[in-house]
Amino acid sequence: MSIPQQPDPGALASAPVLSVRNLSVDYRTRAGIARAVNNVSFDIAPGEVVAVVGESGSGKTTTAQAVMGLLAPNGHIAAGSVSVNGTDISAWSSHQLESVRGTAIGLIPQDPNNSLNPVTTIGANLAEVLRIHRVGPASVIRSRVIELLTRVGIPEPEVRAKQYPHELSGGMKQRVLIASAIALDPQLIIADEATSALDVTVQKRILDLLDELRSELGTAVLFVTHDLAVAADRASRIVVMKDGEIQEQGESAAVLSAPSTAYTRKLLTDAPSMILRDRDARAVPRARVDSASDADRIVTVRSLVQEFSRGRRQAFRAVDDVSFDVVRGTTHAIVGESGSGKTTVARAVAGFTRPTSGAVTVDGVDVSTLRRDALRQFRRQVQLVYQNPFSSLDPRQSVAEIVAEPLRNFGIGDRTTRAATVAEFIDRVALPASTLTRLPRELSGGQRQRVAIARALVLHPNVVVLDEAVSALDVTVQAQILALLERLQSELGLTYLFISHDLAVVRHIADTISVMRAGRIVENGSADAVFDFPTQDYTRELLEAIPGTTTTRSSR
């Protein structure tokens, strides 16, 4: 173990705020001791932004937790040191660490929707950190809360401080959490996947805010993210982790332009926004779009309106006069921020909600008029793949049972032919046959999503609705699933309706695009037209928000 040298007064200006040396973290599990982080070392200088990048399971979050002393009860630092301002805090008790948390290190958690106490107001949530550290009397805390809310760009801070977390959007809540992280002017902010749960446009605004705060307050930032594009845009140095070990670290530009390990190169090619699209890849479906006759339009949506009743108040119009067509064998993407009504459209096409007015026709059948058994038979035509593979599979059924269920529901084949079909589709989604007997909880997110896709395809549907089907996955897994979807489309002649907030992903797979905002389609056209010549400001805003675009532009 290398002992950091005692800083001499001359070199103090650049003495690291955080210095992690040979850090190893173990988890005690039933199977024995598992090493999650192995021999990790890096420094963060004052005012610097360092990004720790890796897939889930790479140990990046464990590293961040070890720095704050917030490891799970079965985890502990096995070796190495964590020094904050030159003081090793790795052996400190939880009580001692309270003096560092908040004051020296601020944390921005991953999911803004779960990180605020729902039964107290925003103001009380924010005041808590100030009260714990005894900043001053109630009046001082109150004015400081308003000041902080103003600082993170929340409009009408006095009003917001009296509201409850559920009354704020995800982006607003994340701003409140940032306010809480900077409340005591820490020298280091740890952002643990702080923007992963947010839409691209909101993500961009939050990242801009963090940048601004960093330059004004001189706070160092440790970004923990799976998105190399975000890291490339914002960090001055990048630490790439895999399986608990550092693969490489260095200046962002150097790591991105000349990655020294194969793993970093793979991450770079997998990040959807980091590479320019291969325009020939979708030549066949694009040609179909161009030469489509009316008979080729397998999905037609005309003047779709969907309202949700809100008791005595006026009904909420989630989808307002939406019309689009999808040509057989192509991919149509619906893009928009959360709340734009894109999922509602998807559910109407899949026959899960009955539209208030308008018509949805799939292969000549008007979905909105179907009842009971006709609707059940319609399920053979259209299948839906859900966003969250952790909630869309029955936790008590084996993979074989899950995939066989649609066949059983429609009484297709007998036991042996069903088993053969299931095995065939498990093979099609590139899962090993040994998966068949597993339960969902034994599979990773990507594997689960493959199972969900196999279940959707086993009935040979014509149309598959993919509702944010890759949004919950890591970039590497995302790239694999997207490649799988493209292969299945060409093999089985599928038509996709692809719902996403992530334009970078859409760019890879879509042939035609509708951009939705507040329940309306603002722009509609071929993918190339929308991406290269957007006509609406809103579309341009969405395009600019894609992380990695600035780097890509400057480096190419």
Add this chain to the structure above:
Amino acid sequence: MKIDLSDRADAREQSIPTAEPSASLASLRDPALPDSAPGDQSSTATSRARGRFARGRFARLRDARAGLIIAWGIIGVVLLWALLPALFTGYNPLVGVPADKLQAPSLAHWFGTDALGRDLLARIIHGSVHSLSGALLAVSVGLVSGTAIGVIAGSAGGIVDDILMRVVDVLLAIPGLLLSLSIIILLGFGTTNAAIAVGVGSVASFARLSRSEVVRVRRTDYVEAAFGSGGRYARVLLRHVLPNSITTVIGYAALQFGVAILAISTLGFLGYGAPPPTPEWGLLIAEGRNYVATSWWLTTFPGLIVVIVVLAANRISSSLGRNRT
């Protein structure tokens, strides 16, 4: 605003002396430093306490496992009592030896004898079959009808849900003992009727619990996906909703088992259960009541057995609840 902020940034630079950036933190570690910041503690003491805490947690974990094994052991022994009472005692539970009446616990009579000279341990062992089968019947009545009501209400929703749940609310509004007594008076006295009465009393809470679980599972993506892949209503209910909502209910049933033993004993004590000379646990305590002043063992031992069995059932119930995934 911005001016204010830059001021604060300056202030911080001043507050942390650049000459020694680690000073403020170092001071926290050393309890001897007089100018330590608020919130510091003697580091050696806390780290020692932390070690003890960690070891204590391990010990607690091991104790918890041991407790569960003991709980299963107790239930096992009591089950054996119910099935093969002759293995555990040679005394007749119904016919006593008048000469040996009201003897204190001894080697010959471990738990002593009652006013008719009957061995108390024999009466407890032979009585377990009445108490256990009664509790089992009570829980079955509550579990089956309660879960049925809850599943129907939770999955049907709307007006059906409203009507069923208002009926359940009415049942919940009546005190359990009063409800059981009313039912016994309608059905007549006896162990079976007492068990049914206790079971009806628990229907409402089973219904409430299973309904809430069903409503939760009903909203999940995988249930919608099951409908989406062409599933019929009844089939989705049986294949997905019921298996995923039943774990909590089973855990509650184990808890209710202990409560039922207690409730049946209560009814026995009040004289609404099994008639004498049946050695039912509640009745044993009731009979011993007249001799509390002179023969403490007549109430104490049956009472202790009831307490131990109920605690064991609760322990098992909580482990069932925790294992659900």
